[in-house]
Amino acid sequence: MTDDDQKQRMAQLEAKLAAARKAQEPKPRADEHYSLANQAWRMVIELVVGLGIGFGIGYGLDRLFGTLPIFMVLFILLGLAAGVKVMLRTAQEIQEQKLAEQADENAKAQD
Numbered sequence: 001m002t003d004d005d006q007k008q009r010m011a012q013l014e015a016k017l018a019a020a021r022k023a024q025e026p027k028p029r030a031d032e033h034y035s036l037a038n039q040a041w042r043m044v045i046e047l048v049v050g051l052g053i054g055f056g057i058g059y060g061l062d063r064l065f066g067t068l069p070i071f072m073v074l075f076i077l078l079g080l081a082a083g084v085k086v087m088l089r090t091a092q093e094i095q096e097q098k099l100a101e102q103a104d105e106n107a108k109a110q111d
Contacts, residue, residue, distance in 0.1 A: 043090050047083035054079020 042063030062068070 030083040039090070039094055043087045044084045046090060047080075049074060050081075050083020050086065052079070054082070 032036070054077070055072065057079075058069070058072030061071035061075070061092040
């Protein structure tokens with residue numbers, strides 16, 4: 001084989017590989033705007049669940065000990081704090097995913 005034939009075959013191989021890579025690229029999701037709403041609902045649910053669990057524990061302890069709603073108020077506040085903490089962790093996770101996606105796009109654009 002001559003160098004010209006080998007270069008031509010390599011160019012054809014590169015073209016085939018590029019076409020195969022392009023065919024295997026994931027297609028952009030059509031429902032991307034729904035995913036943001038899903039993430040928002042996830043955060044709201046996490047907050048409400050924290051409040052609900054705090055209310056349940058506090059109410060149960062108040063019924064058990066026959067006290068005023070001291071435990072209920074205390075555990076609602078603790079549940080709120082836990083819900084906010086989980087919600088912030090979820091927001092940080094979403095932000096890290098977006099930054100990773102942007103870094104991937106920037107890396108592809110530079111290539």
